[in-house]
């Protein structure tokens with residue numbers, strides 16, 4: 001019995017070591033090369049949610065991520081032609097990929113769906129210090 005316990009313990013240690021050794025390498029999570037992804041700071045944060053009228057928020061992180069979004073309600077007709085309110089969302093986000101490239105998405109979302117505009121490169125998308133445009137009806 002004593003030998004079995006020792007054997008079982010050795011097996012557990014070996015198995016545990018194997019699991020640890022075969023675990024995938026930590027992901028860089030999109031942090032730019034050379035930057036520790038666990039050391040990302042909030043550079044700018046703003047959030048306003050007035051409930052029934054809509055909301056807006058912006059945040060920027062020290063790893064280059066930026067996100068800004070505005071949501072407002074618009075008067076639209078439903079399928080039966082009745083007047084209803086529909087949420088209209090306009091936003092932008094961008095981040096620096098592990099390849100050092102900036103990826104950006106500008107989008108709107110409304111009663112007809114999600115409409116993204118996608119691009120790469122330092123220009124074209126939202127810039128540091130910028131907020132998503134105020135939604136217009």
Ligand SMILES: *[C@@H]1O[C@H](CO)[C@@H](O)[C@H](O)[C@H]1NC(C)=O
Pocket residue numbers: 091092106117124125126127130131132133
């Ligand atoms: C994307 O959105 C940002 C700000 O939200 C704007 O400045 C930029 O012009 C937009 N880009 C395109 C291609 O529409």
